[in-house]
Amino acid sequence: xxxxxxxxxxxxxxxxxxxxLVLGICSxxxxxxxLEPALVMAVSVTIVTGLSSFLISLIRKTIPNRIRIIxxxxxxxxxxxxxxxxxxxxxxxxxxxxxxxxxxxxxxxIIMGRIEAFGLNEKPLPSLVDGLANGLGYGLxxxxxxxxxxxxxxxxxxxxxxxxxxxxxxxxxNNGLFIMPPMALILIGCFIWIQRIFQKExxx
Amino acid sequence: MENPILKLIDKIKPTFSKxxxxxxxxxxxxxxxxxxxxxxxxxxxxxxxxxxxxxKRVMIAVVVALIPPFLFGMWNTGDQHATxxxxxWGFWLKVWxxxxxxxxxxxxxxxxxxxxxxxxxxxxxxxxxxxxxxxxFIIPMIMPIDIPLWILALSxxxxxxxxxxxxxxTGMNIWNPALLARAFVFFAYPSVISGDTxxxxxxxxxxxxxxxxxGATPLAxxxxxxxxxxxxxxxxxxxxxxxxxxxTIAILLGAAILIFTGVASWKIMLSTVIGALAVGFLANxxxxxxxxxxxxxxxxxxxxxxxxxxxxxxxxPVSSAQTEVGKWIYGFSIGALxxxxxxxxxxxxxxxxxxxxxxxxxxxxxxxxxxRPNIRRREKRAATK
Numbered sequence: 001x002x003x004x005x006x007x008x009x010x011x012x013x014x015x016x017x018x019x020x021l022v023l024g025i026c027s028x029x030x031x032x033x034x035l036e037p038a039l040v041m042a043v044s045v046t047i048v049t050g051l052s053s054f055l056i057s058l059i060r061k062t063i064p065n066r067i068r069i070i071x072x073x074x075x076x077x078x079x080x081x082x083x084x085x086x087x088x089x090x091x092x093x094x095x096x097x098x099x100x101x102x103x104x105x106x107x108x109x110i111i112m113g114r115i116e117a118f119g120l121n122e123k124p125l126p127s128l129v130d131g132l133a134n135g136l137g138y139g140l141x142x143x144x145x146x147x148x149x150x151x152x153x154x155x156x157x158x159x160x161x162x163x164x165x166x167x168x169x170x171x172x173x174n175n176g177l178f179i180m181p182p183m184a185l186i187l188i189g190c191f192i193w194i195q196r197i198f199q200k201e202x203x204x
Numbered sequence: 205m206e207n208p209i210l211k212l213i214d215k216i217k218p219t220f221s222k223x224x225x226x227x228x229x230x231x232x233x234x235x236x237x238x239x240x241x242x243x244x245x246x247x248x249x250x251x252x253x254x255x256x257x258x259x260k261r262v263m264i265a266v267v268v269a270l271i272p273p274f275l276f277g278m279w280n281t282g283d284q285h286a287t288x289x290x291x292x293w294g295f296w297l298k299v300w301x302x303x304x305x306x307x308x309x310x311x312x313x314x315x316x317x318x319x320x321x322x323x324x325x326x327x328x329x330x331x332x333x334x335x336x337x338x339x340x341f342i343i344p345m346i347m348p349i350d351i352p353l354w355i356l357a358l359s360x361x362x363x364x365x366x367x368x369x370x371x372x373x374t375g376m377n378i379w380n381p382a383l384l385a386r387a388f389v390f391f392a393y394p395s396v397i398s399g400d401t402x403x404x405x406x407x408x409x410x411x412x413x414x415x416x417x418x419g420a421t422p423l424a425x426x427x428x429x430x431x432x433x434x435x436x437x438x439x440x441x442x443x444x445x446x447x448x449x450x451x452t453i454a455i456l457l458g459a460a461i462l463i464f465t466g467v468a469s470w471k472i473m474l475s476t477v478i479g480a481l482a483v484g485f486l487a488n489x490x491x492x493x494x495x496x497x498x499x500x501x502x503x504x505x506x507x508x509x510x511x512x513x514x515x516x517x518x519x520x521p522v523s524s525a526q527t528e529v530g531k532w533i534y535g536f537s538i539g540a541l542x543x544x545x546x547x548x549x550x551x552x553x554x555x556x557x558x559x560x561x562x563x564x565x566x567x568x569x570x571x572x573x574x575x576r577p578n579i580r581r582r583e584k585r586a587a588t589k
Contacts, residue, residue, distance in 0.1 A: 171352055175392045175393065176391060176393065177391045177392035180391065
């Protein structure tokens with residue numbers, strides 16, 4: 001398969017892992033209260049999906065079919081642990097905020113799903129691109145959700161107060177529902193809704 | 205056809221029909237037409253007995269039933285304000301004050317809610333659903349009187365869009381929209397819906413209230429171990445609370461109207477009360493003296509939103525259980541859950557809202573569990589013959 005632009009563009013919108021495939025929902029509920037951890041999470045997942053797809057694709061012809069899941073797990077776990085250690089070393093505060101969710105990247109369905117569906121059958125470079133693109137598609141939704149939640153839930157962005165103090169004095173209040181997980185679910189639901197409206201028009 | 209309204213409707217009808225100038229406003233026109241008069245369309249084909257009571261008339265019956273607590277709420281709002289600030293007000297002044305304070309809530313509730321309903325109906329090409337007539341009336345009655353109007357508008361929008369429209373409009377909703385609006389406020393802006401100062405108009409920013417005056421609801425007082433108002437006082441409803449929920453006697457009047465017109469199920473109301481009493485008496489029997497669990501079970505029926513919830517919200521024909529046996533289970537669970545939440549959830553004493561919402565969620569399962577055995581029994585009977 002030649003390098004096709006579509007490998008990169010489809011996962012970001014048309015078959016977005018969250019809004020179309022509905023994968024990786026748990027982590028997108030948990031880490032999107034604030035923008036900063038969401039950004040870190042997005043980058044981490046992108047790196048892990050890209051590199052693990054790449055590595056699996058490199059050794060795909062030598063993996064016996066019956067134990068492929070275990071091999072995939074080992075590869076993914078290796079990258080996750082690397083990310084975890086790097087975060088602990090250079091961004092300790094964020095890694096504490098993310099708590100178990102960095103380790104839980106390994107259970108993120110997007111990664112295993114892409115390896116199974118793409119990395120095992122395709123050449124290394126397209127696999128790398130596919131993995132990165134899926135990570136980016138996931139990260140995109142994550143960042144948008146976190147943006148909305150932090151803005152309305154805490155009135156800040158990246159920890160800096162955005163909504164002016166005069167608003168609060170006039171009676172404005174932060175919306176506590178945005179800090180709770182249900183609101184993330186509702187927001188993602190809205191994205192799916194909006195995307196379906198546009199895609200329906202396209203397919204007509 | 206002597207009626208001038210009917211004449212007007214017939215005159216302007218072609219403008220809104222297919223091909224007319226304003227045909228894109230068809231849904232809006234139809235809403236007003238059927239609101240003003242019984243629709244002139246009749247069943248085609250073979251005869252069927254058809255009742256002229258359609259959804260609009262049912263909704264109007266509920267609104268009529270809501271009037272007693274509404275009237276009492278107006279007087280009570282004024283009376284509570286007068287007591288808190290030590291004012292010597294006459295009866296009519298109190299009623300006027302309550303009306304003046306609650307009018308903006310109703311206006312916001314209806315303008316926002318109906319605005320969204322009309323817009324959605326227009327976009328989808330549906331008829332406008334009339335369900336919001338009742339929800340829009342109930343929402344101001346279960347909110348604190350001092351709630352900021354923008355929060356009210358937001359909660360109404362949330363309830364109508366996410367409680368109703370995404371499921372397909374009136375008749376498709378899983379939860380009671382009015383309760384969803386309240387739940388939204390409770391989770392999003394807890395400070396405006398809990399505490400001692402919000403239930404009486406003007407007390408939040410009060411400077412001139414009587415010294416040591418507490419605006420706590422009887423439920424909060426009793427939970428703290430204080431002396432709540434007497435049973436009779438709570439029954440009449442001259443206590444702090446949401447606009448419409450305080451007077452059990454006015455709510456019972458409404459319940460009589462609902463049962464008489466056949467709109468709401470007496471089974472749900474009765475089983476809710478039985479459920480509450482069952483758990484209440486059990487708690488009374490087991491509780492150590494002095495704890496909130498020892499608080500008389502009967503009193504729970506007249507405090508907080510229990511009566512209002514049991515009569516107007518639990519019986520919502522859309523979100524409640526549909527089968528007859530299911531109604532008993534559904535009502536009993538609401539009553540029982542409500543008291544359990546009140547007794548064992550120190551964070552939030554008013555369990556009625558969450559109990560009803562939870563059982564709304566469960567209602568389809570209850571119905572399923574009632575219908576399945578029935579089908580199986582009948583299959584067996586058919587097989588043996």
